[in-house]
Amino acid sequence: MSVRAEIEAVINRWNGGLDGGDIEQMVSTCHPDTVTVNERQPVTVGTQAIRDKYNPRIAAADITSGFDIETLAEFGDTVVVVGRFCGTMKMRNTGDIRSPEGRLTLVYQRDDDGAWKMILDMDNNGPE
Secondary structure (H helix, E strand, C coil): CCCCHHHHHHHHHHHHHHHHHHHHHHCCEEEEEEECCCCCCCCCCCCHHHHHHHHHHHHHEEEEEEEEEEEEEEEEEEEEEEEEEEEEEECCCCCCCCCCCEEEEEEEEECHHHHHEEEEEEEEEECC
């Protein structure tokens, strides 16, 4: 399997967990000390921060998500991925539909078992 296919599989595992409400599936794709830098939010470190951020979202909405890779650059056991995310969130309490989208940089590193783990998640929801 190519590195690109491996990374796509990890991203799809994350998105499948998000869409299916399985936070542990999402966290399984992350390094224990993953860094998250999201717009208008404080920088967080670690998988517990991922749980703290996404559990309320999962509880509040039915989510569908997607990600299109624009660029993938390999640096040995580290990969930088830049792309566009999109999705829908149907709010359970109101029925309102939100459509988050933007650009995203993800950095993955192979762990000792050869699995790709996310070490950085940085988004930009502003103008292109």
